[in-house]
Amino acid sequence: MMKSTFPKNNEEVHALLKASLAFRKNFKLPTNAMRLVNGIGDQLPGLIIDRYDQHFVIYALEEFWLAHKALLKEFLTQHFEVKFLVIKNRSASSSPVMGKESMDVLVSGPSQTIVEENGLKFHVDLGDHLNQGLFLDMRKNRKLVASLSSGKEVLNCFAYTCSFGAHCRLAGALRVVNVDISSKFLKSGEENYKLNHLKTGRSEFMREHAIRYIERAAKRNNLFDVIILDPPSFSRFEGKVFSVKKEMPNMMAKAIAALKPEGVLFVATNLSSINRAQLESWAWAAAKANNALITEIDKLGQDVDFRGSGLVKESFLSALLLKIKRHSVSKK
Ligand SMILES: C[S@@+](CC[C@H](N)C(=O)[O-])C[C@H]1O[C@@H](n2cnc3c(N)ncnc32)[C@H](O)[C@@H]1O
Numbered sequence: 352m353m354k355s356t357f358p359k360n361n362e363e364v365h366a367l368l369k370a371s372l373a374f375r376k377n378f379k380l381p382t383n384a385m386r387l388v389n390g391i392g393d394q395l396p397g398l399i400i401d402r403y404d405q406h407f408v409i410y411a412l413e414e415f416w417l418a419h420k421a422l423l424k425e426f427l428t429q430h431f432e433v434k435f436l437v438i439k440n441r442s443a444s445s446s447p448v449m450g451k452e453s454m455d456v457l458v459s460g461p462s463q464t465i466v467e468e469n470g471l472k473f474h475v476d477l478g479d480h481l482n483q484g485l486f487l488d489m490r491k492n493r494k495l496v497a498s499l500s501s502g503k504e505v506l507n508c509f510a511y512t513c514s515f516g517a518h519c520r521l522a523g524a525l526r527v528v529n530v531d532i533s534s535k536f537l538k539s540g541e542e543n544y545k546l547n548h549l550k551t552g553r554s555e556f557m558r559e560h561a562i563r564y565i566e567r568a569a570k571r572n573n574l575f576d577v578i579i580l581d582p583p584s585f586s587r588f589e590g591k592v593f594s595v596k597k598e599m600p601n602m603m604a605k606a607i608a609a610l611k612p613e614g615v616l617f618v619a620t621n622l623s624s625i626n627r628a629q630l631e632s633w634a635w636a637a638a639k640a641n642n643a644l645i646t647e648i649d650k651l652g653q654d655v656d657f658r659g660s661g662l663v664k665e666s667f668l669s670a671l672l673l674k675i676k677r678h679s680v681s682k683k
Pocket residue numbers: 485486489508509510511512513514515530531532533536559560561562581582583584586587588593
């Protein structure tokens with residue numbers, strides 16, 4: 352049974368923190384960036400701690416943890432050589448300044464560092480307000496998608512800092528197109544490519560609305576073996592709001608139209624109101640609309656360090672890897 356009450360005293364906090372580290376010790380993850388504490392999954396409701404090598408970030412989703420800053424700092428500095436530590440207040444009481452959450456640096460130093468994952472390096476910045484540059488929960492899915500991309504043409508939509516794209520390149524993808532509306536994130540993606548000396552094609556980094564790119568690709572018969580759809584829950588571009596719940600069914604159908612006769616579609620969402628069954632039913636409808644067949648479905652989620660994944664909306668990921676056969680593809 353998962354406990355959803357706060358620890359009674361400092362000794363209990365300490366014991367639960369120790370248990371969280373012990374739980375992850377045997378995973379031997381292929382990275383130095385991982386979740387160390389995952390809230391209720393570790394019986395520490397509202398407390399998230401992520402490690403990026405020697406840089407650490409604490410998310411206080413409950414005000415309770417703000418009163419335990421000193422204890423958390425002491426625990427982490429006892430167990431690790433901490434170069435940077437920040438606590439970010441994401442509790443209901445937090446009033447973001449200019450849309451930015453409040454944060455308190457507990458161990459100061461440069462907020463940027465480089466982490467490693469499955470043979471690749473990535474720039475991260477823990478001083479960044481919302482995202483650090485690498486979504487840790489997607490680690491095993493990056494590896495899985497990359498394992499299918501050797502010699503293939505890959506379209507990475509909602510690319511962010513191009514971590515999927517970089518993994519596919521490392522695995523020997525023939526062509527990778529990373530599409531994102533943010534030139535800032537694409538620039539970070541380029542930096543990640545440079546850091547790893549990865550090959551870069553002519554259209555490797557495309558600033559474009561993902562749906563528009565997919566539509567145009569299908570229309571021009573610019574087809575892909577692998578398409579990655581990992582959108583945010585909501586976004587805004589050129590005055591229009593993107594909502595994953597509203598757009599995903601249609602976007603999946605459009606993506607299947609941009610696949611080669613035998614292709615792979617990877618879809619994912621962190622929005623807790625979309626479960627895998629929902630994604631799967633959209634996938635069948637999208638396949639049907641394209642006269643296509645889904646020949647294999649892999650149901651995926653967050654990596655193992657996200658203990659108790661799905662128990663709370665802050666730790667949630669529905670993902671599917673779909674192998675798809677299209678019966679007829681128009682030739683132009
Ligand atoms: C949830 S993240 C994607 C995470 C990424 N797939 C990864 O694994 O690192 C959101 C990204 O989607 C981008 N984005 C939001 N709306 C978009 C749109 N309509 N078309 C393309 N990119 C979009 C944002 O700029 C941001 O980089």
